Amino acid sequence: MSSRRAFLKQSTLASAGLFLAIEVPRTFATSTTTLFEPNAYISITSDNIVRLWITRSEMGQGVRTTLPMMLLEELDADWSQIRLEQAMPGGKFKGIRLRTSGSGSTVGTYSALRKAGATARKMLISAAAQKWKVSPASCRAQKGSVHHTATGRKMSYGALAELAAQQPVPDKPLLKDRKTYKLIGTPTKRSDNEAIVTGRAKFGLDTRVDGMLYAVMERCPYFGGNVASFDASKTKAVPGVRHVVAIESGLAPGVAVVGDHTWAAMRGREVLHVEWNPGPNRAFDSEHFFNEMNVAMDRAEGAYLVRNAGDAPAALASATKRLEATYRFPFQAHAPLETMNCVADVREHSCEIWVPTQAPEAAQAESAKLLGFSPDAVKVHVTLLGGGFGRRLEVDYVREAVELSRAIGKPVQLVWTRSDDMKFGFFHPNDVQHISGGLDTQGRPIAWMQRSVGSDLSTLGLPTEEARKNLKLYSDDGLPWGSFDNPYNFPNLKADFIPLNSPVPTGPWRAVFYPPTVFARESFLDELAHASEQDPLEFRLQLLAPGDVLSLGDARMDRGRLKAVLELAAEKAGWKTPLPGSADRAWGRGIACNVYDSDCYIAQVAEVSVGKKERDIRVHRVVCAVDCGLVVNPAGLEGQSESGIIWGLSATLHGKIDFKNGTAVQENYNDFDVIRMNESPKVETYIVPSDRDPGGFGETAVPPIAPAVANAIFAAVGKRVRDLPITPEKLRA
Amino acid sequence: MANFALNVNGVTHHVAADPEMPLLWVLRDFLQLTGTKYGCGMGVCGACTVHENGTPVRSCQTTLKQTPGKQYVTIEGLSRNGDHPCQKAWVEEDVSQCGYCQAGMIMQAAALIRGKQNVTDQEIDAALSDHVCRCGTYTRMRRAIHLAAREASRP
Numbered sequence: 001m002s003s004r005r006a007f008l009k010q011s012t013l014a015s016a017g018l019f020l021a022i023e024v025p026r027t028f029a030t031s032t033t034t035l036f037e038p039n040a041y042i043s044i045t046s047d048n049i050v051r052l053w054i055t056r057s058e059m060g061q062g063v064r065t066t067l068p069m070m071l072l073e074e075l076d077a078d079w080s081q082i083r084l085e086q087a088m089p090g091g092k093f094k095g096i097r098l099r100t101s102g103s104g105s106t107v108g109t110y111s112a113l114r115k116a117g118a119t120a121r122k123m124l125i126s127a128a129a130q131k132w133k134v135s136p137a138s139c140r141a142q143k144g145s146v147h148h149t150a151t152g153r154k155m156s157y158g159a160l161a162e163l164a165a166q167q168p169v170p171d172k173p174l175l176k177d178r179k180t181y182k183l184i185g186t187p188t189k190r191s192d193n194e195a196i197v198t199g200r201a202k203f204g205l206d207t208r209v210d211g212m213l214y215a216v217m218e219r220c221p222y223f224g225g226n227v228a229s230f231d232a233s234k235t236k237a238v239p240g241v242r243h244v245v246a247i248e249s250g251l252a253p254g255v256a257v258v259g260d261h262t263w264a265a266m267r268g269r270e271v272l273h274v275e276w277n278p279g280p281n282r283a284f285d286s287e288h289f290f291n292e293m294n295v296a297m298d299r300a301e302g303a304y305l306v307r308n309a310g311d312a313p314a315a316l317a318s319a320t321k322r323l324e325a326t327y328r329f330p331f332q333a334h335a336p337l338e339t340m341n342c343v344a345d346v347r348e349h350s351c352e353i354w355v356p357t358q359a360p361e362a363a364q365a366e367s368a369k370l371l372g373f374s375p376d377a378v379k380v381h382v383t384l385l386g387g388g389f390g391r392r393l394e395v396d397y398v399r400e401a402v403e404l405s406r407a408i409g410k411p412v413q414l415v416w417t418r419s420d421d422m423k424f425g426f427f428h429p430n431d432v433q434h435i436s437g438g439l440d441t442q443g444r445p446i447a448w449m450q451r452s453v454g455s456d457l458s459t460l461g462l463p464t465e466e467a468r469k470n471l472k473l474y475s476d477d478g479l480p481w482g483s484f485d486n487p488y489n490f491p492n493l494k495a496d497f498i499p500l501n502s503p504v505p506t507g508p509w510r511a512v513f514y515p516p517t518v519f520a521r522e523s524f525l526d527e528l529a530h531a532s533e534q535d536p537l538e539f540r541l542q543l544l545a546p547g548d549v550l551s552l553g554d555a556r557m558d559r560g561r562l563k564a565v566l567e568l569a570a571e572k573a574g575w576k577t578p579l580p581g582s583a584d585r586a587w588g589r590g591i592a593c594n595v596y597d598s599d600c601y602i603a604q605v606a607e608v609s610v611g612k613k614e615r616d617i618r619v620h621r622v623v624c625a626v627d628c629g630l631v632v633n634p635a636g637l638e639g640q641s642e643s644g645i646i647w648g649l650s651a652t653l654h655g656k657i658d659f660k661n662g663t664a665v666q667e668n669y670n671d672f673d674v675i676r677m678n679e680s681p682k683v684e685t686y687i688v689p690s691d692r693d694p695g696g697f698g699e700t701a702v703p704p705i706a707p708a709v710a711n712a713i714f715a716a717v718g719k720r721v722r723d724l725p726i727t728p729e730k731l732r733a
Numbered sequence: 734m735a736n737f738a739l740n741v742n743g744v745t746h747h748v749a750a751d752p753e754m755p756l757l758w759v760l761r762d763f764l765q766l767t768g769t770k771y772g773c774g775m776g777v778c779g780a781c782t783v784h785e786n787g788t789p790v791r792s793c794q795t796t797l798k799q800t801p802g803k804q805y806v807t808i809e810g811l812s813r814n815g816d817h818p819c820q821k822a823w824v825e826e827d828v829s830q831c832g833y834c835q836a837g838m839i840m841q842a843a844a845l846i847r848g849k850q851n852v853t854d855q856e857i858d859a860a861l862s863d864h865v866c867r868c869g870t871y872t873r874m875r876r877a878i879h880l881a882a883r884e885a886s887r888p
Contacts, residue, residue: 199768
C-alpha cells in the first residue's frame, strides 16, 4: 500500500504539468501529417484521425477502453475517428507513469486524462472561433467537430487542427460537470473485442520481426543455484537448432537453446544435459517452512506493531469468552495463460524490445543497465498481455532475452513453457495468521489481536528492517494490509507482523497482502459471531457505524460505507431467506467484506452446497456489493468483479504451489488446477452510486471470496477449514 | 524432416518439417497464424483449439504427421468477416478480458452450437470445462454461447 500511494502521488505530480511540445512523432508511418499534438496523450492528423495514447498495459482490466473514455469525455471526439496507440517509455512519456499496478490505472489517470482532453477541446474551439471571428463561448464541440450554434457552421477537428496548434495552451481548462457526463458512467464494451474474437489481437508471443529466432531455456531448478557445466552436443544435432548459450541475468541462471522455430528450440532443450551447482536451497520444503513459521509465531520475536488501539492483551485477559485460531495460506502461482516471453533485438548501440509487461519503465531501465546503454537507446513496445496479475511487474524474462540477443547478435523471441512459468515465478508467499478474540458477558466483541507471519515481499521494496524501527503506527506504511487496516471498531485492537522470508522469490499477486489476512480476519469474525450466538452479518454491523471514520496515516476509512455494502449484499442475496436445500447436499451462505486501500468497499455473500457423502464443494452464486466511488465503466467493473471472484475462488478450492527438494512440485494446469466453466458460480454485482473520485477495482473483488466460501461451508456442514485450499478431503477429515 | 501438404482455412500449404512437430507451432511459426495460442503444451488448457474436419482438437497435441488428408480451420478462418455467430455473440456479451484464451474458447463453442437449436448449461459445461480462462470470463461466455446458438438457428 505504501508503494501504491507513493506511486499515485508521484504520477499525479508528473502528469500535472502537461507535455506541450508540438512535434511530429515518428512512431507510426502514415502519409498524413500530425497537425495538433497538445499533449502526450492526443494527436490529431489532417485525415481527421484522433490518436489517443494509452499509458497503462492492457492485461484484461480494460484500460484500452476506460482510459479512452476519460479522454473522450472531455475531448468530445467520436469513437469512430479514434485510433489507440500504446505509450512507450521515454520520449514524450518521460515523467508520465506507464507502470500498471495496485489497481491504480483509473485512479492514477482520472485527472490527467480529463485535463488532456479538455485542453485539446478548448484549443480546437478557440481555433474555430478565430476562424469564424466569433466568441469561443458561442461555439461548442460535439462528436469530433466544433459547431457555431447561431449560424449552423461546423468544422471537423482534422480541419481545425493546424490552427488549433497555434492557440494558447490553457493553464487550467474548465472540466465538465460530472452531471453532464455522457461516456463516464455509461457501460461501454471493450475496444479490443473485434480484434480478439478474430485472432488479430497481438500478444507478446505473437510478435514476429524480420530474421527472428526462437528460444527456450533450461533454468537451475534450485533457487540460488547455478550452472556447473553443460553438454550441448546432442542439442546442436537437432535440426533447426542454431545456438546454445548460458544465460545468467534472469530469475535463475540456465542455458538457452535457440532455433529457427519454437519446436526446434524445445526439441533441442529436451536433449540438453546440464549439471547444476544446487546452491544452499536444495532441501527447501514448503511444509517444513510452514513449521518454521509456526515456531516463529510461538516465539513471537521480531514482531513489529502495525496497529494498537486500547489495551488488547488486558481486554482479552478480562474477556468472558476467549477464542483463538491459526490460519494458513499456501504459495500461489500467477499462471497467466500467456507464459512469460520477450522479443529482444540488440544492435551495436541500440536495442528494441517487444514485451507483454506491466513495467515498461523497468524493462527499459534494466535492459539499458545490462547493456551499458543509455535508457534512450532502448525502445520498448508494450504488446497486449495475456494476463498479468502482478507477475509481469518483474522483468527477469526481459533481461534474459536481451542477454540472449546480445550473445547471438540476432533478434530472438524467448518463450517460457508452461512448466517454466509455473516453477519460476515471483510467487505469492505462504503465510500464517493467528488471531485471538474476546467477548464480554453480553457476547460483545471487546478484544482482537492478529499476528501475521510471512514474507514482506522484499521485491516490492516495502519497509526495510531499518524503516520498520521508525514505523509510525496507524500509517499506511504498515504491513500487512488487511490486518493493520482492520476496518472494524474493536475497542481494543492490536496487530503485529513477523517478517519471515523463504528462499522462494515472491512478489505481488492479485490483491497482494490482502488474501491471507482477510481470509483469516473474516473467517475469525464468523467464528466469534458463532461463539457469541449472533448472526454473522449482525455481528459485523454492530462494529460499523455510519459516520464513523477511521484515520490511518493519510487515509480515511468510512465504516458507514462498509456497513452499507454489507447490507446491500445481504439484501440482494436474501440473507435472511432459507436456501433451497436438497436431500443429498447441505447448503449454506457465508458473508465477508473488505476495504481495499481505504477507498474501495466491498462485501460478498457466497451460496455454497456440500455433498453429504462425497463432501464435494459447489459455489452456486456470489452476490457482490461495491462502493468504490465514481465508476467510469460499469461494464468493466462488473467484469472485474466476476474475474476477481473466479481468481480468488481458484485459490480457495484448488490452487497452491508446494516446494519439495528445493523446487516447485506443480508444473501445469493439470496439477495447479483453476476454476473452469463447470465450477463457475453465477456472479451478481451491485454498485453503490457515488460522487466521490474513482477508486481502483482490479484486485478488490479477490480477498473476500475465500472467507465468504469458508463461512458458507461452515454454515452448511459445521466444519471450519482454516488452511487453503478447502478440499473435499479436508471436509471429510 | 518430411514434406507435408497442410490444408488450413481452405488453403494448402507445403511444409517441410519434423513429422513430430505439433500443428500449433506450424501454424504460429511457419504460417504466421498466431491467433491459435500456446497455453500449456499438454492439452489441458484448450487455448490452441482448432477444427480438424469440423471437430475441435488441441493443436498442441496434433502432430504434423497426423494432418495429411484433413482440413483444418483456425480462428482466422472461422468466418470471412468476423461474423460467425459465436464471434458476434462474444462481442455482444463483451466476454473478453485479456483475450488470450478466447480464440480456443470460440473454436470449441462454434463446434458445440453447430446444427443445434439450443444448448443446455450442461452441454456448455461438458464442452468448455477442459479450457482455462485465467481472467474468469465464464459467466459472460456462457451467456454468449446461448446467444450464439439462438442466433445461429434463426431461419
